Amino acid sequence: MRVLWRSAAFVVLTLTHYLWFEMAYGLLPKNGQRLFFLRTRIYQSWGRRVARALGMTLNIKGTPPKPPYFFVMNHLSYVDILIAAINLPGAIFVAKHDLADWFLLGPMARRIDTIFVNRSSLSAVADVCERVDAALKAGYGVGMAPEATTSRGEGVLPFHPALLEPAVRLNVPVCYATLRYSTPPGEMPAFKIVNWWEDMTFQAHALRFLSVKSFEATVHFGDHLVTGTNRKILAKDLHQAISANFKPMVTAEGEPLDHLQ
Numbered sequence: 001m002r003v004l005w006r007s008a009a010f011v012v013l014t015l016t017h018y019l020w021f022e023m024a025y026g027l028l029p030k031n032g033q034r035l036f037f038l039r040t041r042i043y044q045s046w047g048r049r050v051a052r053a054l055g056m057t058l059n060i061k062g063t064p065p066k067p068p069y070f071f072v073m074n075h076l077s078y079v080d081i082l083i084a085a086i087n088l089p090g091a092i093f094v095a096k097h098d099l100a101d102w103f104l105l106g107p108m109a110r111r112i113d114t115i116f117v118n119r120s121s122l123s124a125v126a127d128v129c130e131r132v133d134a135a136l137k138a139g140y141g142v143g144m145a146p147e148a149t150t151s152r153g154e155g156v157l158p159f160h161p162a163l164l165e166p167a168v169r170l171n172v173p174v175c176y177a178t179l180r181y182s183t184p185p186g187e188m189p190a191f192k193i194v195n196w197w198e199d200m201t202f203q204a205h206a207l208r209f210l211s212v213k214s215f216e217a218t219v220h221f222g223d224h225l226v227t228g229t230n231r232k233i234l235a236k237d238l239h240q241a242i243s244a245n246f247k248p249m250v251t252a253e254g255e256p257l258d259h260l261q
Contacts, residue, residue, distance in 0.1 A: 003210040009053040014104045017046040021111045031138060040089045043112060047085025055214040056082065062221030064088060065175045067141040070132070070167050073177040073219070074156045074242050075145035077196045079209070081105070083179060083219050084143055092135045094128060094144035094163065102202075115142075117163075125165050132166040142166070146235060152197040153180070153190070153249030153258065156242055159235040168234060173225035176238055178245035182216045182258045189256035190215055191249040220245045 020042045028035040051058065056079075065071055067090035073080070084091060093109075097116040100106045109116075115131045117124045132142050146159035156178075167174050181190035191197075193212050196205050222241055228234030249258035 002213075003207060006053055006210045010050060011104065013046060013049050013053065014108060017042055018104070018108050018111065021108070025111070036090060036139060039112065043085050043091075044089065046108075047082045051082045051086065051217075054079075054082075054210070055212065057214065057216045058083070058086065059216055059218040060087065060221075061218065062177070062223060064177075064221055065141060067091075068136045068139055069141040070136070070170075070172045070174045071141060071143040071176065072146050072159075072164075072174060072238055072242075073143070073179050074246065075147045075150050076153055076179060076181060077150055077194050077209075078105075078202070079181070079194055079217070080145070080179060083217055087177075087219060087221075088141055088143055090139065091141045091143045094132070094142065096148075113140075125162055128163075129166040129169050133170055136170065136172065146238065150196050152192075152195050154252060155248060156239060156246050159239045161231040161235040164228075164231045164234050164238070168228060168231045171227075173227045174234065174238060175225055176222040176242055178220045178222075178242045180218045180220075180247060180249060180258070182218065182249075183212065184214060187212055187215070189250070190258040191256060195249070 021039070024035060024038045024042065028038065064087045071088060084093065092113050092115060094115045094117055095109065097118045099109055099114070100116050115128055117128050135142050144163055146163045147157040148160045148163065149157065151157050181194040183190045183193065187193070193208055194215055226234065226237050226241060228237060250256055
C-alpha cells in the first residue's frame with residue numbers, strides 16, 4: 001500500500017507542478033523576474049511536497065548559494081533531484097541526455113531548461129559552455145554532479161574534469177555541497193535502498209525505494225568557493241573539498257555505516 005500511495009502521490013504532484021510551469025511559461029515574459037520567481041517557487045514546492053510524500057527528512061548544514069552560481073555536489077541517487085530542487089533556487093542543471101526520456105521527470109526537466117549533455121559527443125562541451133554562460137548572465141544558477149554516475153556511498157567517485165570546463169572558461173568560482181543518506185534502525189541500509197548503484201533497472205529500484213518507511217538526507221554546503229584556471233586541478237580541488245565532508249555510508253566489505261543514531 002505504501003508503494004502504491006507514494007507512486008500515486010508522485011504522479012499527481014509532478015503533473016500538478018508541471019501544469020503550473022506550463023501556465024507560468026505561457027503567461028509571463030520569458031526573461032522576466034516574475035517568471036524567475038515563479039519558476040523557483042514551483043520547483044521548490046514540488047521538491048518539498050514529493051520529499052514529504054516519500055518520508056524524507058532533510059538536514060541542512062551550511063548556507064545554500066544564491067543565484068547566479070556554479071554548483072557541484074556528489075551523486076548517489078535520482079533522489080538527489082529533490083535535494084537540489086529544495087535547496088538551489090533558480091537552478092538550471094546539467095544532466096545526462098537520457099534523462100529527457102524519463103517518465104514525467106523528462107518533460108519537467110525540459111520545462112525547467114535542463115542542459116542535457118551527451119558525454120560521447122566531442123562538441124558537447126562547447127555547447128554546454130554556451131548554455132551555462134547564458135544561464136548565468138540571465139541570473140540563474142547552474143548545478144551538476146561531476147561524478148557523472150551514482151555510487152553506493154563508500155566514498156566520492158573521481159570527478160570528470162570535462163564537465164567543469166564551463167567554470168574554467170567563464171572564470172566562475174564554484175560552490176559545492178556534500179550529500180549523504182541515512183535510514184533508521186530496522187530499515188534496510190540507505191546505500192541499498194536509496195542509492196541507485198547496482199545493476200538494477202530504474203523500475204526495480206524505485207519499487208524497493210518506495211517501500212522504505214522513512215529516511216534522512218543530509219546536505220552539507222561548503223564554506224568557501226573553489227576556483228581554477230585548469231579543469232583537472234579544479235576537479236581535484238573540488239573532489240577534495242566534497243570528500244572532506246563526506247562520511248562513508250558503507251565499508252569496502254559492504255558493512256553499512258549509514259543508519260541514524
